[in-house]
Amino acid sequence: MLTEIQEGKALNPVVKHITQEKINLYAEASGDFNPIHLDESFAATTPLGGTIAHGMLNLAYVSEMMTSAFGQSWLSEGKLRAKFKEPARPGDTLTINGKIDCVEQKDGVSYANCNFECLNQKGETIVTGETIIKLSSDKE
Amino acid sequence: MLTEIQEGKALNPVVKHITQEKINLYAEASGDFNPIHLDESFAATTPLGGTIAHGMLNLAYVSEMMTSAFGQSWLSEGKLRAKFKEPARPGDTLTINGKIDCVEQKDGVSYANCNFECLNQKGETIVTGETIIKLSSDKE
Numbered sequence: 304m305l306t307e308i309q310e311g312k313a314l315n316p317v318v319k320h321i322t323q324e325k326i327n328l329y330a331e332a333s334g335d336f337n338p339i340h341l342d343e344s345f346a347a348t349t350p351l352g353g354t355i356a357h358g359m360l361n362l363a364y365v366s367e368m369m370t371s372a373f374g375q376s377w378l379s380e381g382k383l384r385a386k387f388k389e390p391a392r393p394g395d396t397l398t399i400n401g402k403i404d405c406v407e408q409k410d411g412v413s414y415a416n417c418n419f420e421c422l423n424q425k426g427e428t429i430v431t432g433e434t435i436i437k438l439s440s441d442k443e
Numbered sequence: 444m445l446t447e448i449q450e451g452k453a454l455n456p457v458v459k460h461i462t463q464e465k466i467n468l469y470a471e472a473s474g475d476f477n478p479i480h481l482d483e484s485f486a487a488t489t490p491l492g493g494t495i496a497h498g499m500l501n502l503a504y505v506s507e508m509m510t511s512a513f514g515q516s517w518l519s520e521g522k523l524r525a526k527f528k529e530p531a532r533p534g535d536t537l538t539i540n541g542k543i544d545c546v547e548q549k550d551g552v553s554y555a556n557c558n559f560e561c562l563n564q565k566g567e568t569i570v571t572g573e574t575i576i577k578l579s580s581d582k583e
Binding site: 333335357359365367383387432 | 468474475477478479492503507518521524525527
């Protein structure tokens, strides 16, 4: 957990290596067996050119970074906005970076606004987005 | 895939039953082994009162609904906004509903705006949100 919530503070990055085995396991866990994730010969014939990781696997890594930083404040009522730019593929190494953009008060409640980005090993942006975390309320 | 993209059209709902086994498998697939998801005796001592599903597992089900409706348009460059309201727990049955809110043209590109909600068997809202899907461009 972060010991200091302050604007500009970087969150601990998360680094993950994507493999076809991880994608297969994610398909089983999520129940999403779309062949674009699993069937290399099918996926090669599509405009995506090969299998891709489930987009929500990338967001799972974002969520892991947020949970490390904010714990239950993130887990119980976070907000997320994400823009998928490029798919992640087997063999990619993803780095998820995040930062506290600002801390705001609204109706006596304090919120942290963070931004994040998920990059692959070539520096290509896979996902970008923002999160909002309720930090504390003076009504509680 | 949807054969007709029109405003007000409901997407095929997705129904999923949450079990501790599925959460354990998701932890393995995502690499997120936070004990709030896995350790029932630890989780019982927290304000959440028991283990909860990873929030991104709920979004995986949303993504499955979106992929069924929009295929690669969703997979390659979708946008998502989500608000986590309540955690999903082992034993819950989740229903994910979605609808095309509006279809918009912007700079010669056509986009579908959808909303979604994920409810449990008691009718409690687990997640709500919106998605945007690029449908076609007259520049391509």
